[in-house]
Amino acid sequence: MAGCLALAAAGASLAVKPEPPVAFSDEERAAILAHGPWPPTFTPDPSNRVSGDPAAIALGRQLFSDPRLSRDRDRACATCHNPARAFADGRDRSIGLARVDRNAIALANLRLNRWFGWTGAADSLWAQSLRPILDAKELGASAELVRERLAADPGLAAAYAGIFGSTPTADSPELVLVNTAKALAAFQETITTGRTAFDAFRDALASADRQAMANYSLAAQRGLKIFVGKGRCTVCHHGANFTNGEFDDVGVPFFAEPGRVDPGRHGGIAALRASPFNLLGRYNDDPGKATASPTRYVEQLHRNWGEFRVPSLRNVAETGPYMHNGSLATLRDVVRHYSEIDVERLHGDDGARLIRPLRLSAREAADLVSFLETLSAKVSTAN
DSSP, rough: HHHHOOOOOOOHSSSOOOOOOOOOHHHHHHHTTTOOOOSOOOOOOOTOOTTTHOOOOOOOHOOOOGGSSSEEEOOHHHHSBBBGTTTTTTTTSSSSBBBOOSSOOTTGGGGGSBBBHHHHHBHHHHHHHHHHHOOOOTTOHHHHHHHHHHHOHHHHHHHHHHSSSTTTSOHHHHHHHHHHHHHHHHHTTEEEEEEOOOHHHHHHHTTTHHHHTTTSOOOHHHHHHHHHHTHHHHHHTTTTOOSSSSOOOOOOOOOEEETEOOOHHHHHHHHEEEEEESSTTTTTTOOOOOGGHHHHHHHOOOBBTTOEOOOOOTTTGOOOOBBBTTOOOSSSHHHHHHHOOGGOOOOOGGGHHHHHOOOOOOHHHHHHHHHHTTTTTOOOOOO
16 A cells, blocks of 8 residues: 555656746737737728728629629639638639639738738729739639629619619729729628637736636747747738738749749739729729828839738638748648748848748747637628
């Protein structure tokens, strides 16, 4: 009996002690709190007069899944932005009428952006919404075709007239296309993600609620500490939406295919300036055109070659594969990319200054993934 007690005591002394809570410095705590609060308040888009309009949202929702916006009536916006896949499609590069050069961007929280698309070729959500309608590799339609198909459906024509005060047949094809895009944008503005495990921890940290903080896994806390500290991830992924809304070169090859370069942001700025639908143009509903200031002053620089959008990390666990070309299949692959990044692939300016290999241990990499997985929540839309 005494022997058994001795063994039990020895076993107790060898038991693994629970890990202490993760300690955050004042600087790290401030960086964490800057990622909230969530969700943000809805603010209508001044450049779109039907932003927030329930009737426009309803029409946009219907058109989002309507294949009549495509040339061959066989695909829709929802084909590549599938609501069942967090409004993405799970492919490395999407397939419309042909295989496109880029990965489908998930649409949740898109209204918070200043620039749209992987290269910022659009400066409003409505201008971005009309681009795939016209793209020969995507829906392959035309302004004339969109007007014809809306006019041919009494229900769509009546909904259009009720929202825009004119009929599809009375408006020019280009105006019908823009109004269709504005209804699509009104719907997409309602696609949002809910509160996450991270948001609960962030708010608990703000109120010093240690009991609520303890509900957040230690692995996620360790990963968060890397994210705001050693990893320097917040240089690009900051704010409540976990993005600076800009563009960067992160060492991902920018050849769309052998021998053909995807110019990235450099080409995006050129396309933006040339577009008749940018916010400097006649279709901006903002009377003072204050919304057009970023477009008016954007500069096209050499370093923009090979730069692509810094995406939001909200819902990131649900929206792989990753990068502009879908070349990284999992979050583990993304973390490995930054841990082992080849700086020789970076431009000799901003990218080379900001990004260095993280050299994470296996545990650190796993912890960073654990944190990133806590940024996801159910996607919802307006009823």
